[in-house]
Amino acid sequence: MSSGKFRQIVGLVLLASLAFSTYSCTVASSSEEFFGTTTPPTRDIFRYVTGDEPASLDPALGNGQPEARLYMALYEGLVEYNPKTLEPEPALAERWHINNDSSEFTFHLRTNGRWSNGDPIDANDFVYSFRRALDKKTASRNAYLASYLKYAQAWNEQRIFVRDPKTGQFLLERDFQENPPEESIGNSPLDPAKSEYLPDPNESTPDPDTAFHHQMHSPLRLTLPGDEKARTKRIDASPKLKAAVAGKEFVPVKAEDLGVEAIDKYTVRIYLTQQAPFFLGLLAHQVFRLVPRKVVEQWGEQWTLPEHIVTCGPFKVKQWIPYDRLVLERDPMYWDAKTVKLDELQFFPIVDQATAMNLYKVGELDALYNHAVPNPWLHVIRQKKDYMDRAEAAIDYLIMNTTKPPLDNPKVRKAFNLAIDKEAYANWRRIVKPLTAFTPAGMFAGYPQPQGAAFNPAEGRRLLGEAGYPVVQNSDGSFSCPKFPVDQVEFIYNSQSANKSVAEWMQAQWKQNLGVTVGLRNMEWKTFLESRAKLEYKGFARGAWGADFMDPFTFLSIFYSADESGTGWLDPKYVAMLDEANRTLDHKKRYELLAKAEAYMLDNQPIIPIDTPSVNWLKKPYVKGMYPNPASLFAWKYVYIERDRAKWDYGTPSLTAE
Amino acid sequence: MFRFIVRRLLITIPTILVVISITWVLIKLAPGNFYSGEKPLSPAVEKIIREKYGLDKPWYQQYGKTIWGIVRHLDFGTSLRYEGQSVNTIIKRSLPVSAAIGMLAYLLALVVGVTIGCIAALKQNSKWDYGSMALAMLGISVPNFVLGPILVLIFSLGLYWLPPSRWGGFPSRNLVLPVLTLSALYMAYIARLTRAGMLEVLRSDYIRTARAKGLSERDVVIRHALRGGLMPVVSYTGPALAFLLTGTVVVERIFALPGLGNYFIQASLNRDEPLIIGIVAFIAITLLLMNLLVDIAYAYLDPRVRYQ
Numbered sequence: 001m002s003s004g005k006f007r008q009i010v011g012l013v014l015l016a017s018l019a020f021s022t023y024s025c026t027v028a029s030s031s032e033e034f035f036g037t038t039t040p041p042t043r044d045i046f047r048y049v050t051g052d053e054p055a056s057l058d059p060a061l062g063n064g065q066p067e068a069r070l071y072m073a074l075y076e077g078l079v080e081y082n083p084k085t086l087e088p089e090p091a092l093a094e095r096w097h098i099n100n101d102s103s104e105f106t107f108h109l110r111t112n113g114r115w116s117n118g119d120p121i122d123a124n125d126f127v128y129s130f131r132r133a134l135d136k137k138t139a140s141r142n143a144y145l146a147s148y149l150k151y152a153q154a155w156n157e158q159r160i161f162v163r164d165p166k167t168g169q170f171l172l173e174r175d176f177q178e179n180p181p182e183e184s185i186g187n188s189p190l191d192p193a194k195s196e197y198l199p200d201p202n203e204s205t206p207d208p209d210t211a212f213h214h215q216m217h218s219p220l221r222l223t224l225p226g227d228e229k230a231r232t233k234r235i236d237a238s239p240k241l242k243a244a245v246a247g248k249e250f251v252p253v254k255a256e257d258l259g260v261e262a263i264d265k266y267t268v269r270i271y272l273t274q275q276a277p278f279f280l281g282l283l284a285h286q287v288f289r290l291v292p293r294k295v296v297e298q299w300g301e302q303w304t305l306p307e308h309i310v311t312c313g314p315f316k317v318k319q320w321i322p323y324d325r326l327v328l329e330r331d332p333m334y335w336d337a338k339t340v341k342l343d344e345l346q347f348f349p350i351v352d353q354a355t356a357m358n359l360y361k362v363g364e365l366d367a368l369y370n371h372a373v374p375n376p377w378l379h380v381i382r383q384k385k386d387y388m389d390r391a392e393a394a395i396d397y398l399i400m401n402t403t404k405p406p407l408d409n410p411k412v413r414k415a416f417n418l419a420i421d422k423e424a425y426a427n428w429r430r431i432v433k434p435l436t437a438f439t440p441a442g443m444f445a446g447y448p449q450p451q452g453a454a455f456n457p458a459e460g461r462r463l464l465g466e467a468g469y470p471v472v473q474n475s476d477g478s479f480s481c482p483k484f485p486v487d488q489v490e491f492i493y494n495s496q497s498a499n500k501s502v503a504e505w506m507q508a509q510w511k512q513n514l515g516v517t518v519g520l521r522n523m524e525w526k527t528f529l530e531s532r533a534k535l536e537y538k539g540f541a542r543g544a545w546g547a548d549f550m551d552p553f554t555f556l557s558i559f560y561s562a563d564e565s566g567t568g569w570l571d572p573k574y575v576a577m578l579d580e581a582n583r584t585l586d587h588k589k590r591y592e593l594l595a596k597a598e599a600y601m602l603d604n605q606p607i608i609p610i611d612t613p614s615v616n617w618l619k620k621p622y623v624k625g626m627y628p629n630p631a632s633l634f635a636w637k638y639v640y641i642e643r644d645r646a647k648w649d650y651g652t653p654s655l656t657a658e
Numbered sequence: 659m660f661r662f663i664v665r666r667l668l669i670t671i672p673t674i675l676v677v678i679s680i681t682w683v684l685i686k687l688a689p690g691n692f693y694s695g696e697k698p699l700s701p702a703v704e705k706i707i708r709e710k711y712g713l714d715k716p717w718y719q720q721y722g723k724t725i726w727g728i729v730r731h732l733d734f735g736t737s738l739r740y741e742g743q744s745v746n747t748i749i750k751r752s753l754p755v756s757a758a759i760g761m762l763a764y765l766l767a768l769v770v771g772v773t774i775g776c777i778a779a780l781k782q783n784s785k786w787d788y789g790s791m792a793l794a795m796l797g798i799s800v801p802n803f804v805l806g807p808i809l810v811l812i813f814s815l816g817l818y819w820l821p822p823s824r825w826g827g828f829p830s831r832n833l834v835l836p837v838l839t840l841s842a843l844y845m846a847y848i849a850r851l852t853r854a855g856m857l858e859v860l861r862s863d864y865i866r867t868a869r870a871k872g873l874s875e876r877d878v879v880i881r882h883a884l885r886g887g888l889m890p891v892v893s894y895t896g897p898a899l900a901f902l903l904t905g906t907v908v909v910e911r912i913f914a915l916p917g918l919g920n921y922f923i924q925a926s927l928n929r930d931e932p933l934i935i936g937i938v939a940f941i942a943i944t945l946l947l948m949n950l951l952v953d954i955a956y957a958y959l960d961p962r963v964r965y966q
Contacts, residue, residue: 053924056741063695139710141693143703157702301742322740323752323916324825348824350914351924354807358822359914362814526690526929533698544696563698 033650035384036361040622040641045344049356051369053323053349057304059286060133063141065546065632066349066369068286073315073328073345073636075289078107078126078268079280083635084627084655086393086550088280092121092290092312092335093268097203099196101585102277103186104217106197106207109266114333115292116316123262128293131155131255142287145548148279150186150216150259150271151223159223160231160250161257171248173220176241182583183219184275190217207269212261216271223253275583277590278551285548314340314637323349334637341625341640360618366641367619370632375498378431378616385621385650392615393443393547393630395435395555398491398506398540398608399532403568406485407539411467413605416540418453418460419513422610425505432611438598439552440612443630447552447591450599452609457513464514471515479515489539490519494528499542502610506540532566541566543607547631552594553582559601569606621648627655659957663950670946677942678728678935682721685931692738692929711738724935734936739928745936748921753903753940756910756917758828760902762837764895767844772891774845775852776879779860779887790849797846806839806912823913836913840906844898848891856887885959892959896952900945904937 041047050066059071072081078096079088093107113121130149133140134156147153154161162171174180185196190213195206224245225231235242259271272279282288292303292310299308306320314336315328328345331337348365350356353374359365370392373381381387400407400416407413422434433441436452461471461479469484491506493499503520510516518539523531531537543566547554556578562570574597581593602609615628624647625638642648693699693707708714712723727733734745774794778787813835814822826832859865860883868878907919914920918937925933956963 053740055739058741061741136706137710139703139707141695141699141703141707143706144700153702157706301736304742321751321916322743322748323920348914350823352911352914355823355912355914358810358815359824362818362822364821364824524690525927526688526694529694529696529698530689530691533694558697561700563700566698 033384034386034621035357035381035618037363038386038621039363040620040643041366043344044342044641045346046342046367046623046636046639046641047346047348047365048367049350049359049365049369049372050326050347051349052351054326057309057317057320059289059291060129060138060140060142062286068633069369070326070347071286071289072313072633074311074313074317075286075291076113076313077283077285077289078109079284080635081284081629081631081633083625083638084629086281086629086631086633088284091284095202096280097197097200098280099185100198101185101196101583102275102279103184103272104196105270105272105279106263107268107270109268110335111266112335113312114335116311116331116333117292118333119292119294119310121290121312122265123268124265125290125293126268127260127262129290130260130288131258132291132293132296133287134258135255140287142285145282145285145287148272148274148276148282150220150273151253151257152259152273154223154253155255155258158226158252160226160252161221161223162245162248163251164247165249170251171222171244173222175244176222176238184583186217186271186275187219187273188217189219190214207267208263210261210263213269216259216261220273224250226252274579275585277582277585277587278549278553281549281551315342315345318344325349336637340637342636345636360620363620366623367626368617370615370617371613373616373618375501381618382431382616384618386618387652388615388617388619388628389431389652390615390628390655391433391440391443391630392613392632393440393550394613395438395440395545396432396610396613397435397438397543398610399543399565399567400540400606400608401535401537401568402606403535404488404538406467406469406488409467410605411463412469413608414453415460415464415467415514416510417605417608418456418463420506420509420608420610421455423455425509426611428505429502429611431614431616433614435609435611437602438607438609439555440547440630443547443612444550444552444591446588448595449552450595450602452602460514464516479513481515484514484516486517486519490521490537491540491542492521492523492528492531492537493542494525495522503542533563535566535568540608550630552591552598553578556594556598556601559606565606567606569604571601571604574601574604619649621650624649627653629655659954663954666950666953670943673946674939674942675725675729678725678939679721681935681938682724682931685929685934686717688929690929692931694929724932728935728939734939735932737925737930737933739925739930739933745932748933749918749936749940752916752918752921754828755825755915756906756919757903759833759836759840759909759915759917760899760904760906762833763840764844764899764902766837767841767848768891768895770841771845771848772852772884772888774849776856776884776887778849778853779856780879782857787853791853794846794849797842798850800842801908802839802843802906803908803912805842806835806909809835809839810912823915825915832913836909836915839912840902840909844902847894847898851890851894852887855890856883859883859886862886889956889960892955893952896948897945900941900948904941904944 050069052066054067054070055062059075076091078091078093080091082089092109092113094110096105096107098105109123115121132138134143134146134152136156136158143156224234235245261269263269290312295308295310296303302308306317309317314331314334316331318329319327326347330340330343334340353372356368356372360368382389400413402408422436426432426434435441436454437449439449441449464471464481469481471479471481473479491503493503500522507518507520510518532541545555545558558565559569560575560578577593577597577600581590581597584590584593615632619626622642623639624642625640626634712720727735737743737745737748774790778790781787810822813820820834821832824832865878865883868882904918907923910917910920911923921933922937925937
């Protein structure tokens with residue numbers, strides 16, 4: 001190619017790219033009030049991205065955020081999340097009363113509840129749905145949330161009771177516990193002389209007493225593993241148990257033993273293993289929503305297919321093309337159909353953030369899911385008036401493998417925590433708030449959240465020195481820690497550009513303040529999870545959690561058992577502190593005890609708190625009745641399209657109740 | 659010829675089984691499970707799930723069950739992630755989407771690519787030649803995850819002419835951008851292959867003979883030269899079409915299309931074993947069949963090729 005021609009072509013290419021970049025600049029820097037078009041749809045429809053394709057339309061199965069949002073349109077339970085505060089409010093249950101120690105709940109159902117096929121909803125539907133959600137055959141991943149129900153775990157794991165064939169008496173749990181805790185009212189025999197419910201002006205006669213009530217309202221029976229090998233192992237481990245079991249018969253725990261009862265057609269009573277003041281809030285969770293018995297029994301796993309499915313929420317399935325769209329329409333059978341304002345809800349499964357943003361911009365979507373705005377776009381998008389910015393009931397933190405040196409030493413863990421300037425981090429990330437405790441800052445009203453340790457690199461260096469890794473200051477003012485075994489720690493995170501920059505930020509802080517260079521390693525998501533769950537990693541790993549229900553316990557319970565935290569840290573004292581708090585009936589006192597437990601955990605430092613994220617998503621100004629609540633769960637029946645510009649939302653709508 | 663086809667088809671079966679087996683082993687070696695999530699499951703719940711899906715059985719039983727289902731009933735089982743949906747249904751549903759996009763893209767690539775290639779060959783060393791080949795080089799070098807967003811930026815976000823993504827049925831305006839994005843690479847490749855093939859053929863003796871007989875240049879090019887000049891394009895068509903028909907991961911992702919490619923990547927990320935195996939087997943079968951078709955087409959196009 002002659003040089004003249006070559007120059008011609010290069011010139012052309014340059015010209016084209018110049019034209020293109022000028023053009024894209026004008027797109028990016030446009031100073032419009034909103035992101036993209038603001039023409040409302042002509043019909044009363046709402047178009048939304050759910051995130052990933054839902055795993056299933058069965059509320060007992062799906063355990064992700066995309067599914068939770070769908071289920072809120074299709075199914076209802078006893079209570080529903082308030083659209084602003086997420087506090088439980090009446091749904092299929094009209095009213096309820098809770099006994100004095102939060103271990104027994106009685107719900108009165110509304111009599112006009114109906115399935116989408118017109119069948120009436122009654123108390124037996126709840127009994128069936130709860131039993132099914134916990135049935136081993138259902139294999140629900142959410143079963144752990146229902147474990148507060150009496151014999152829920154035993155039924156889920158198909159354990160067995162031990163009964164004396166002669167007397168018909170069952171062995172009791174408390175007889176085989178080292179330090180049996182104080183029994184809740186619900187675990188003591190019924191005392192007809194004392195009412196355990198506060199008097200209720202709406203309740204002229206008390207709820208009927210039943211044989212099942214007596215059976216539930218008594219000390220917990222002992223349960224043993226259903227699997228013979230595991231059972232023998234358990235029995236052989238305790239001579240006392242071995243002696244007690246001899247000559248007794250094993251009775252499998254059945255669905256009928258689960259702590260839920262239909263007292264009459266419209267009254268449901270729920271019995272809990274322990275006092276659980278937060279349980280009412282938990283009842284709005286999808287695992288407690290109703291499924292249609294007839295349809296499930298007729299079609300098995302296929303019951304959720306559009307041609308079979310029957311639902312009980314404000315909307316019902318109209319069309320489902322997996323990976324393309326799920327169209328829901330208003331259900332005229334729904335008990336509160338007059339409140340439902342939208343004719344149609346359209347959910348699109350879109351994973352790619354930029355793709356979702358584009359569709360929103362051109363007006364093919366009316367709102368985006370939480371965390372839909374890609375990080376690099378935030379600085380522009382967050383200035384738009386359709387950007388939703390509110391605190392989120394979630395936390396970001398680092399977990400540490402406390403089973404491997406050098407992080408098995410709390411002093412080392414503390415040093416690494418003290419060396420991170422969380423204020424600076426939050427300023428850099430822009431949309432997060434610094435966090436020094438383990439519960440999201442300021443999320444639970446009246447909760448005396450512990451302070452946690454503030455940024456203090458000097459103290460961090462001192463602690464590292466005490467642990468045997470002295471930090472020395474170099475002549476240029478920088479630090480180094482020659483004795484620290486850097487090959488024994490690394491920071492793992494799942495591959496995502498945002499995670500990478502966060503990891504690099506932490507790495508820089510430790511290098512600067514402790515003189516320790518921690519290696520970084522990114523992993524594919526599932527590989528990362530496996531490495532974390534099995535404690536195969538060494539050093540640090542990224543962690544995040546969002547609330548299952550609006551109570552500090554949803555976060556604190558991560559360290560309640562050995563399996564969930566990924567740190568290997570489990571302290572019986574901490575567990576006992578949580579138990580004590582949950583046994584406390586006085587709300588304020590309970591929060592104080594929970595805060596004490598949180599402070600204790602923080603002092604042991606199995607994790608490094610980083611930040612409380614904010615929700616970040618977009619909603620067109622004409623979408624009303626949809627609020628950026630802390631869990632991004634929306635009660636769809638209140639959402640509507642406002643065509644009067646004067647009534648539009650210019651900015652994030654308020655969350656305080658009107 | 660008939661015996662050749664039968665033999666090739668018979669070899670296909672063990673090949674597919676080997677492909678499936680290797681895939682199966684790779685999935686088993688990959689860390690993580692379809693049920694793992696941010697919060698690990700309690701051991702009891704994990705055990706229940708493993709039992710339900712037969713993951714507690716020894717490996718040879720699991721492998722045997724997978725293979726037996728495929729061999730006996732052509733049944734790849736039920737997706738682990740999408741409860742109640744069989745792999746066969748998922749493939750049946752998403753194949754038409756991928757195939758529509760792929761077919762259109764390849765047709766476009768073929769028409770435009772061959773035309774450009776011919777012009778470049780006939781006007782060798784002219785500015786037409788250099789210009790089109792530079793463009794083709796650009797088409798090969800610019801990956802579709804760059805080209806796609808650029809097209810969206812111009813035609814959807816800038817001009818509001820076309821929808822930026824999503825499936826709109828067939829035919830619809832939604833097809834334009836993904837088809838353009840997908841075809842660019844193939845178009846460029848075909849243009850280069852055509853040019854090279856044509857240049858070689860145009861210099862050969864039988865073309866000189868054709869010209870000497872006094873045929874018009876048009877007849878020489880279309881009736882004689884093209885047939886030989888397109889041979890490289892034909893052999894490229896087999897694998898290209900197989901991959902295009904069975905879904906293109908990136909384009910389906912960018913444009914949020916419910917095709918096989920989107921399922922494939924998601925299935926791998928979800929560790930959805932039956933779905934991965936089903937899609938891999940399907941792609942392998944398509945690839946083998948396409949190659950067979952190409953070999954047959956060869957025999958017709960080139961009289962020198964004869965299969966025993």
